Amino acid sequence: MSRSTDPGHFFQTDTSQEEIARRAVKSRNTAGNPTKLSSKLLAIAADPDDAGRVHEDEQELIASVQTGDKSCVFTGPAAPVTCVAVTSRKARILFAGCWDKSIWSWSVSSRAPLRKYVGHSDFVKTLLCITVDSKDLLISGGADAVIMVWDVDTGRKLHTLKGHTRGVQDLALDPLSYPDYGSSPKALIVFSAGSDREIRRWSIAADSAQEIGDPIQEHPGPPEPIVQHETSVYKLYFDTDADLWTASADNTAKHLVRDRAWSEDTSLEHPDFVRDVVVDARRGWIITACRDEEVRVWDGGTGKLHHTYTGHFEEVTGLLLVGTIVVSVSIDATIRQWSLAPEELRKAKEEAGKVRDGGEEPVKPPVRKSLLTTEEEAELAELMDDGE
Template identity: 30%
Template sequence: MSTPAPDFDQQLTGSPPPPPTPAASPGPTHAQPDWSDAADDEDFFLAQVRQHFQHCSGPHRNRILADLLNMCTTQQLSFVHQFVSPLLKKDPFTSLPDELCLRILSFIDDPKVLARASQVSRRWRDLLSDDVTWKNLCVKHDYGRRLSEVAYGVPAYTPNRPGALPISDPDFTNRSFPGALPCSSASGAPRSFDNTTNSTVFGRPKLRSYKSHFKQRYLVESAWRTGGRNTTRTITQDGRVVTSLHLTPRYIVVALDNARIHIFDRDGNALRTLQGHIMGVWAMVPWDDVLVSGGCDRDVRVWDMANGHCLHTLRGHTSTVRCLKMSDANTAISGSRDTTLRVWDIRTGVCRNVLVGHQASVRCLEIKGDIVVSGSYDATAKIWSISEGRCLHTLSGHFSQIYAIAFDGLRVVTGSLDTSVRVWDAHTGVTSLQFDDTRVVSGGSDGRVKVWDVKTGQPVRELITAESVWRVVFEDEKSQLLVWPVHALTQILGAKIST
């Protein structure tokens, strides 16, 4: 018996149909005999038969049934089959212990099947309300929680609510990503998704069940595939080039090459225009109601978007400010075509530090905690300590300008005009690797090429040491390395090196 799935299960399309829905538990409705033509004394006779059958032993009952069935026609046997089959059905979840039932349910990966199964009976629904099942499903679908959910859009804490687990559960630590909003303000108060202090979160953390979390993530993923609508509207009337765009929980912020910055509400209605730059604005970053911008006039400006006032004009760069990021509510970092990065205190308007090391324009940067990574037209990326004001690593390997960079706290990803995207280890600088079923060969800016065992993760040997390794490729019997300043060919089996 098929049962309809909940609304959120119907959002995802393009996937194979789920397995058949489990049949409902047997109810009182099954094949019944027709008493319309029964004689007056038939009920009295059957009462005597029932009384006799009730007092019979097991073997005696079997003989009576066998004798009666042997006398039945095919049609009558079919009626017996229809009458008996529902009585023989048994719901295994009514007799198995909860732990075993939940273990069985843990092997189901399709949320549609689980949602439909919860409609089979109250017992099934109670089992599928256990949050551990949905927690495991969140893990399987990689629906990890983010710290922004602690104070944004989650129900209030209820101590005795069944299935409620803390969002700070260690199995769902924050999945950091480039541009993620910090989870605390300068005052130490928790922040909501829009990065504003939320006083309602003091005292104890808000909780959310894994089932509701999975449903929300499932709906969001489904909407990305098939939902939403396309709305086209022209909101800038300047007719100029848009150089930078940001969408915040409150504003749409647009910078143009005519030195103006327009602020709109989320529906695209104009709120105000920020004027103060005298040349094109090429970089900006919002934080709450604060906006930091920079451009061709070499200035970095700090704005209050609520009233449109310029709070500070930060001067020091000698060329166009090309990129901007903020590490916290008080600290902004700018990258310029003058090859430097500058660390600013936007409360006081003071430059805390100047990071020097690039040989060409700084095109992009990203921040996580005390670490900032920058990409430059000199084809290198650098990893800096903000507090120490020094370069920790130089990532060399690209052959052309670096235009894009991402950083998650562990890995640096750089995109270059040389058509390659490179993934780097932020702590060691590993720059290139290749792997097959048994081994990994890695090379880095430290000039070391290592062979690793895939199964154990342990190093097998070190092949070569050079000034810097840019590229590693290998076949079954040979590895070829592109190193600086020479090309080296390494024969793995014979360990023969020729230049």
Template identity: 40%
Template sequence: MQSSNQQNFFETDASQAKRLKKDLKSQNQSGNPIQLRSKINAAILDPAAPTSCIYAAASSGWVRRVDVDAEDNQSTTSIYSGPKAPLTSLCLGGAGNSILFAGCWDRSIWSWDVSTRRPLKNYVGHSDFVKAVTCSQLGDKHILISGGADKKIIVWDISTGARLHTLQDTVVAMLAVQDLVVDPAISTKDEVHLVSASSDPHIRRWKVSLESAEKIVEADPDAPGTIRHSILEHETSVYKLVFDNEGGGDDGEVDLWTSSADGTSKCLSRMKGFAAEETLEHGDYVRAVALVGAEWVVTAGRDEDLRVWDRASGKMVLEVEGHFDEVTDLVVLEGGKRVVSVSIDGTVRTWEVDRKGIEEMKKRQDEAREGGGEVKEEEEKKGDMLTAEEEAELAELMGDDD
């Protein structure tokens, strides 16, 4: 019989310390954790219950509808199953957002009827993992847009499953697509403006109609007389794109926020040709960024912690500990004061991100640090002391010098 317990295998001091730290953090009850017992790769808001419910996609191949205000053992209200491979991304679409879509490692997009949970079409066309999905509408036709590790973006007719367009960048080499978002400021009923992020640092813009689809190229604002084929403000992979609906709306001034493996989240100003206007130095891979009202920005990623930033000053006001593995997504609940985080640690956590909530989180963290101060000091003292064996060895060495 084989064991999967890491303690039964050889561990370096560093790996043992990391495991012990993770074990300790796993007991953290911050954010009222709901344990889903599988790595959670993505989450979206449920517009039917936007103050308390999300959909979460897991590596085990299911999607769960989670009520964050319910008790842990009653939090899952619906389960959407069928895939045998990890799910990477989620979106809602079709008439009245009646269909739930999930990108999958099996190279397809799964879909379910939201109300009955009955599996619907599988959209098959990518040759590698599907990493991102989003939905929109062209005229009377509801469309699904997917991006994959095969470096392709595919536009689908939801009702028939037919492929309408396939997009690839033939000028600036594009790697795996990481995120897709529809530009709410300039899309129309007949033309969708799409923005894509990928494993290369380039952010690309596309325009899609029923008749055609192409990449947007335009004059470079920094180099008059030249053409810009992409937005280049990061040094490496871009994971998440979020349009700032607080920043404008229908007047065309909606800015774009990004998160990247270069350790930053940036606000790209539309008025400046999507040049970086604000840079938040998170410090490690930033997998997700969320805009909480007009006051706060939340970033999270590989270092497991959430950081809350003051939008006006660009300064970090709080570092939130809670998760014990990489944070993969953030969802802002309706009302603009609560943020839900999901992680590959298998938990869903909810945070009050307003002035009162931030002050309370600061207070709890200060109390926790003070409470653990004596223990930490004692451990540091022990770390400076020699064991009996070490003292004997030292005495022997000193005796040799005589």
């Protein structure tokens, strides 16, 4: 007996039918010059040797921001890919974390598959490449709440770090731990964010790794994590002042100030989960990606919303800043580009104003209604994050 996967062949509520119809209408828009792909997109990363190229997780692909070309496809994983990273060295390697609990790798130049890194007991959620003591290291964080450090050349697991009580969502290199004159440091400091709402700090070297606290930690004892959110922290982004921007499932993006013991300086309120945040320091913009399908541009000086880019028709999952362009990816299977150039941003804002003042309103996602309490919603979100 044949089986259908067409949603129209199954019983559906009026709400689900309305949602399908809304997305079908909105999917026809061309805002952001969409590049359409064949699967949902969960992550995006820049090519460190080519500012105009991005890597995203369509198992796997390299796309050009300038042309929209899908120039290279990397194959291998049968399960969904959640994160990507690229080494910045002569023999470049592309890494992809996967639902199959492993990390896949390929040569960027030849596209040939390389080593497979196996050690996590649950989905691999985030990857980071660093170089310490002239050795390339790969750092991975998983839904198993574990961080692992790997020797890229040998594939050997060097360290296993435990501290988070739920899944590790993101890893970011502390810019103040970079060497001053380009020499390879003996150790670097890496920040990690988790579904347990905690941000932790780690000193990582080739021969040692440990959790560290803030130099001005108030209380003696074990290192204290940074806790400024109510629930899962999805993304970490260091700005040019080496302060930290965070994106969270508590519907906020926050600015945490280093010199104030990582206390909150700014909180940008959203109607739904904030999935990513990037900073355009030159023009003073903060850009956020939200589960409500929108890409928002905020004034970094005032914390006020400046403009909302509408185009995606499902959750926006990742952002990348490339010059004056913000690249966004979504589970609607499109890559879109949004300009931060003053004149183009002004025109986009004017056009949006005309729509509000008398034109046709853009199709908006419905307001999510729930019978759960706020606390129950947060707990459910954390459990779902750990199993993504």
